[in-house]
Amino acid sequence: MADKKQTKKVTNEKIEQLSQDFEDGTDKFLTTNQGLRINDNQNSLKDGERGATLLEDFIMREKITHFDHERIPERIVHARGAGAHGYFQVYKSMTKYTKAGFLQDPSKKTPVFVRFSTVAGFRGSTDLARDVRGFAVKFYTEEGNYDLVGNNIPVFFIQDAIKFPDLIHSVKPEPHNEIPQAASAHDTFWDFTSLMPESMHMIMWVMSDRAIPRSFRMMEGFGVNTFRFINKEGKAHFVKFHWKPLLGVHSVAWNEAQKISGFDADFHRRDLWEAIENGAYPEWEFGVQIVPEKDEHKFDFDLLDATKIIPEELVPVQRIGKMVLNRNPDNFFAETEQVAFCPSHIVPGIDFSNDPLLQGRLFSYLDTQILRLGGPNFHEIPINRPLAPLDNNQRDSRMRQMINKGRVSYEPNSLAGGCPFQAMIKDGGLHTFEERIDGRKIRVRSDSFRDHFTQAALFYNSQAEYEKTHIVNALSFELGKVEVDAIRSRMVYILKQIDDSLAQRVADNLGIEIPAKLDSPINHSYPADANPKNYESKPKKTGGLKKDAALSMANTIKDTIKTRQIAFLVADGFNAADVKAMKAALEKEGATAKIIGLKSNSAKSANGEKMKVDHALRTVASVLFDAVYIPDGEKSAKALTDEPDAIEFVNEAFRHCKAIAASGAGVDFIKNETYAGRAKDDKAVILSENGAKTAAKDFINAIAQHRNWDRETARKVPA
Ligand code: HDE
Numbered sequence: 233m234a235d236k237k238q239t240k241k242v243t244n245e246k247i248e249q250l251s252q253d254f255e256d257g258t259d260k261f262l263t264t265n266q267g268l269r270i271n272d273n274q275n276s277l278k279d280g281e282r283g284a285t286l287l288e289d290f291i292m293r294e295k296i297t298h299f300d301h302e303r304i305p306e307r308i309v310h311a312r313g314a315g316a317h318g319y320f321q322v323y324k325s326m327t328k329y330t331k332a333g334f335l336q337d338p339s340k341k342t343p344v345f346v347r348f349s350t351v352a353g354f355r356g357s358t359d360l361a362r363d364v365r366g367f368a369v370k371f372y373t374e375e376g377n378y379d380l381v382g383n384n385i386p387v388f389f390i391q392d393a394i395k396f397p398d399l400i401h402s403v404k405p406e407p408h409n410e411i412p413q414a415a416s417a418h419d420t421f422w423d424f425t426s427l428m429p430e431s432m433h434m435i436m437w438v439m440s441d442r443a444i445p446r447s448f449r450m451m452e453g454f455g456v457n458t459f460r461f462i463n464k465e466g467k468a469h470f471v472k473f474h475w476k477p478l479l480g481v482h483s484v485a486w487n488e489a490q491k492i493s494g495f496d497a498d499f500h501r502r503d504l505w506e507a508i509e510n511g512a513y514p515e516w517e518f519g520v521q522i523v524p525e526k527d528e529h530k531f532d533f534d535l536l537d538a539t540k541i542i543p544e545e546l547v548p549v550q551r552i553g554k555m556v557l558n559r560n561p562d563n564f565f566a567e568t569e570q571v572a573f574c575p576s577h578i579v580p581g582i583d584f585s586n587d588p589l590l591q592g593r594l595f596s597y598l599d600t601q602i603l604r605l606g607g608p609n610f611h612e613i614p615i616n617r618p619l620a621p622l623d624n625n626q627r628d629s630r631m632r633q634m635i636n637k638g639r640v641s642y643e644p645n646s647l648a649g650g651c652p653f654q655a656m657i658k659d660g661g662l663h664t665f666e667e668r669i670d671g672r673k674i675r676v677r678s679d680s681f682r683d684h685f686t687q688a689a690l691f692y693n694s695q696a697e698y699e700k701t702h703i704v705n706a707l708s709f710e711l712g713k714v715e716v717d718a719i720r721s722r723m724v725y726i727l728k729q730i731d732d733s734l735a736q737r738v739a740d741n742l743g744i745e746i747p748a749k750l751d752s753p754i755n756h757s758y759p760a761d762a763n764p765k766n767y768e769s770k771p772k773k774t775g776g777l778k779k780d781a782a783l784s785m786a787n788t789i790k791d792t793i794k795t796r797q798i799a800f801l802v803a804d805g806f807n808a809a810d811v812k813a814m815k816a817a818l819e820k821e822g823a824t825a826k827i828i829g830l831k832s833n834s835a836k837s838a839n840g841e842k843m844k845v846d847h848a849l850r851t852v853a854s855v856l857f858d859a860v861y862i863p864d865g866e867k868s869a870k871a872l873t874d875e876p877d878a879i880e881f882v883n884e885a886f887r888h889c890k891a892i893a894a895s896g897a898g899v900d901f902i903k904n905e906t907y908a909g910r911a912k913d914d915k916a917v918i919l920s921e922n923g924a925k926t927a928a929k930d931f932i933n934a935i936a937q938h939r940n941w942d943r944e945t946a947r948k949v950p951a
Pocket of ligand 1 (some may be wrong): 313825
């Protein structure tokens with residue numbers, strides 16, 4: 233949408249007509265990039281039938297040269313991603329707090345493009361890496377593009393942008409052998425982390441299940457840095473931005489994540505694409521936490537410190553609008569790869585804070601786009617073009633699309649009647665928020681940034697027991713991959729500053745002692761003449777809070793099975809009535825039933841009916857589905873018994889705490905062949921001798937719970 237409207241503004245009429253014909257497909261001939269119709273796209277130009285190829289073949293040279301240059305540098309971080317178009321609509325006018333046009337009128341839809349991503353992996357890496365997810369939104373507002381470039385975790389590893397290259401160098405594959413891909417489980421990352429106590433709050437989040445989402449559609453999003461809302465009177469409020477998914481916040485199990493990476497490295501990308509293709513448009517509510525300027529110092533953490541949240545218990549999130557993603561990109565490269573987000577892209581009514589991480593980001597993204605997209609004209613690429621009219625005196629450089637007319641490219645001028653003019657504030661001109669700042673030029677870390685553990689502990693204490701176990705397991709996995717003993721010791725020592733039992737459980741898993749003290753200070757990178765004491769943590773109490781319910785995924789939405797993928801394991805001889813009844817019951821609730829057969833193409837029911845098979849068992853695994861159902865049918869159940877992949881399918885679903893249902897002869901298969909059959913009183917194993925209809929209600933309720941994590945503790949099934 234940005235594309236079509238904007239084409240009119242930035243190109244002259246003739247080029248527009250040609251490109252319109254091209255888009256409309258009026259002209260179907262294969263041509264060179266100069267528009268020359270190509271008569272033979274199969275053979276290069278040669279000296280005789282078997283002769284040498286001629287340098288003269290400009291058609292082949294153009295084609296191959298273009299191909300040779302197809303790749304552009306991938307993003308140094310967030311290289312792997314997927315995007316979608318949609319719109320945003322505010323629920324009620326936010327005029328009291330901000331003059332931003334797109335937050336005024338509930339009847340107005342603002343187009344958006346969103347890109348989700350992982351951080352550490354290369355462009356072709358797996359979607360299910362344990363990692364932070366990017367959540368970047370470009371609003372094409374009438375006042376210009378506004379980019380809210382966030383993550384699915386509300387805090388960050390570091391407090392000052394100057395540390396970003398160090399952080400990223402430590403987490404990326406190690407430079408000597410470029411191993412491991414898309415993983416933080418290696419020495420350099422934990423070496424750096426163990427020397428940076430400020431990262432501990434973030435470490436709690438990335439070691440939690442938040443870092444292995446079930447779907448992009450089931451992730452929260454956060455602006456992370458503190459911003460400002462500015463209203464018409466010029467009054468400011470601090471603001472933190474949130475995205476709350478209407479499907480709830482859900483994750484997979486770590487063992488499952490690793491297997492998904494093998495079975496379908498595009499799992500999240502595919503999930504987003506298919507949901508949109510099927511009309512199940514992902515939705516998020518837009519939330520804000522608003523803090524008056526006068527309350528800047530009210531908290532015992534600093535609003536400018538990106539390693540801290542404002543607990544929702546202290547400042548509730550107001551839900552002020554909704555975003556719907558309803559259109560897949562037409563072309564991955566042109567849109568998702570070339571989209572250029574910059575936190576500096578703001579509109580009047582939104583302004584920055586002095587958060588030193590944000591301040592560095594304001595420089596970095598523009599710089600990155602210039603390198604990545606080949607120059608300063610990246611705003612002319614269709615996906616980046618604003619819908620708002622664009623007019624200034626910037627000229628030339630690589631790949632310039634706009635053909636500026638006239639001889640004036642400066643301001644002030646009289647030769648062009650003074651155009652383009654500066655805009656008055658009343659005409660929507662951006663007026664930077666006037667703020668008093670401290671006048672000393674210094675390199676220090678504010679004293680108010682030095683508590684690294686209170687909020688890490690708040691996060692840990694807010695987790696359900698199974699979530700705590702997952703954090704312990706994740707740390708044990710990651711540190712288990714570390715080769716240098718001193719790094720592990722340092723880490724368990726730091727974990728002890730968060731929680732004794734957390735540190736002890738990890739130390740036990742690693743088979744090491746928690747050191748009573750460290751030989752060298754944790755952070756030895758303070759300036760040479762500074763007092764080390766000033767760089768150690770100074771714990772405080774976050775408003776005396778012990779827990780914050782919003783931090784645990786156990787408290788998320790669990791009343792829907794919309795878009796969930798349910799595997800039906802069938803073989804020839806299944807009971808068609810059972811399959812149809814269960815399918816209808818699930819589909820009524822918005823879930824999708826996928827028939828998994830022993831053979832591709834189709835399976836035959838007991839009464840000879842042919843049913844289309846969605847996947848052959850050999851091409852999938854239960855990790856790709858949310859739940860499993862085994863229908864009635866003696867012959868079918870017997871065939872599954874003879875199939876090790878079918879037994880593993882159900883056992884793995886059981887291990888990953890998923891809902892499992894069976895009816896009729898399917899029950900015998902579960903009881904005789906699988907762990908699920910031996911489970912006692914498992915609320916997510918539904919076995920019905922009486923057919924699918926009886927099982928459907930309980931099965932739907934169990935799927936809506938997402939997982940029966942109790943199974944892990946009860947049956948000692950590590951997930
Ligand atoms: Fe980024 N970040 N970042 N980042 N970031 C980039 O810009 C950077 C940070 C985030 O889908 C880069 O276009 C610095 C926090 C997302 O295209 C780069 C610092 C948060 C994306 C960059 C941070 C983010 C990026 C690389 C520390 C959450 C992907 C490619 C001061 C609020 C956007 C690019 C997309 C991408 C720099 C920290 C989110 C290098 C210097 C905190 C979602 O400019």
